[in-house]
Amino acid sequence: MKNRFFYLLLFLTFFATNGMAQDFSKYFTDKTLRINYTFTGDVSKQDIAVDELCVEPRWWGKRNRLTEVPMEGNGQIIVKDHATGAVIYRNSFSTLFQEWLSYPEAQTTRKSFENVFLVPMPLKKADVTVELYNNHRQIITQMTHTVDPTDILIRHTGYKDVTPYETLQMPDDTARCIRIAYIAEGYQPSEMPLFIKDVKEAMEAMFAHEPFKSLRNRFHIVAVKAPSVDSGTSEPRAGIWKNTALHSHFDTFYSERYLTTLHLKDLHEWLAGIPYEHIIVLVNTTTYGGGGILNSYNLTAAHHPKTKPVVVHEFGHSFAGLADEYAYEAEAIPMYPKDTEPWEANITTLKDFHSKWENMLDKRTKIPTPLNPKHMEKVGVYEGAGYSLKGVYRAFQDCRMRTNENPEFCPVCRRQIERVIRFYTE
Incomplete structure (x- = not known):
């Protein structure tokens, strides 16, 4: 009470x-x-x-x-x-x-x-x-x-010398829409046709997922051709340093696959004068990696076999504030204290589960919910999420926010994404 x-x-x-x-x-x-x-x-x-x-x-x-x-x-x-x-x-x-x-x-x-x-x-x-x-x-x-x-x-800034860009999709209502700028990182001027191709593939991958698919007409998409001197990105672990538009690199915080940029002023300077609110950085590399930060950017390797699921996963972070639902055997990063309810909509420590997906559970659902391969489509409270094997829970046995292999977002993540889309457009 x-x-x-x-x-x-x-x-x-x-x-x-x-x-x-x-x-x-x-x-x-x-x-x-x-x-x-x-x-x-x-x-x-x-x-x-x-x-x-x-x-x-x-x-x-x-x-x-x-x-x-x-x-x-x-x-x-x-x-x-x-x-x-x-x-x-x-x-x-x-x-x-x-x-x-x-x-x-x-x-x-x-x-x-x-x-x-x-x-x-x-x-x-x-x-x-x-x-x-x-x-x-x-x-x-x-x-x-x-x-x-x-x-x-x-x-x-942005009043002249605006970075060249292409409009790839217009919304039905330009007064109530979500504007996304894809920006090139590690693409030389001669590689811009490849960048546009990569953007179109990444864009279609996102709109293949619900609820983006059903609400596609609410998005304004542009592709920003920020040129780099060198092709690719920096890989400090291998001693490789490139001169690129955003100075992105792997090994962020010494984590091998963590691909980010720390140069946010450069990022926004390239985007000045362009219609954007949310940012997706495509990095011209075949090495697996990426990262997504709420209302900052989604940055993804463009040429890895898992690029499509990764760019969608990372946009779940940067756009909808979704948490990672996987867990490590050894929790190296205690991101979610067990005595605090996370603000992210798709994980819980059960400290305030009423505010999460409790209303989506079947009345007979056990909390925590035991894993059962026969009930893969059942919303529950499954232990193991937010990098922790114990004490943090997710809503579905698998989801786009848990593995690259799962083909879609779970019902709880879909609901959160739809809420955010409608927040901006209604």
Whole structure:
């Protein structure tokens, strides 16, 4: 009863603040404010600093439900009207910096990471707050700064010399759609026809999955031809370093197949002036790897036999905030404390299972649910998810978020993806 009262109070507070910010033109102009931050620190202390403010010609993100988020994330950016203190925009995110804090290196070394967030350009002075959460869903650091839209040092970008791009799909309604930019990484100018071919294949792989397939007409897709000097990507373990548009590399956090880019300012500079909100980076390599970070980017090797399932899996992370459902024999990364309910919709520690897929269970379903090859299509509560063999549970015996071999998302993941699509487009 106490928990239900808390969530009711939270909902009422949330609703009250939301109602003040639904008129886009009251608080914003049709431009994008891009804020570059530096996140720095170690496991004991974290700091946030503003690096640079940029303005781009158009705003391509949400214009409705401005103060709502479809998932909590590992952090949030919150914009308030400076004069009244009213929340006028909010978005959630995850970062490589927060993931790195769970690795042993963060115990002894301080490091800095680039992070870039897009918000609509305020008409008047606004206060911007960035909050970072730990894996107990508690704020570990935050900072607030004031943005004056008349500031002459806000750099204009995307008004000329825009990176060449092709539009591959238009939505039925350009006012209510989801904009995805595929961007080339490790493709030389002569390889751009190959890049366009790769994008089309990756795009069709995504739209072969429900609910993307049924709601395909709500997506705007562009392919951005960012040129690289060298072909391919860097492989530090092999001593191979390439000069590419985004300076991507394998061996992120010394994990061999973890392919990422840490150069988020370069990423967004290549995209300046282009209609985008969500980003899929295709890397010109045959080596297996990739990564997906909520509301940051999905980055996938383009020429491995498993590219198609991987790009879809990683978009599950970056777009819908889905968690990995596989487990390791030895849990090297304690991402999900057993005393805290994860915010991700597709895993649970049973601390607040009522908020997850409890309403999708058959009344006779045992919790936890024993594995049974005869009931592969049964929604249950199966132990082993979120990198943990014990104490973290998933909804289905197999899913696109668990293995590359499974051909589709499970019902719980499909429901979450559809919720996010409808959040942005209805």
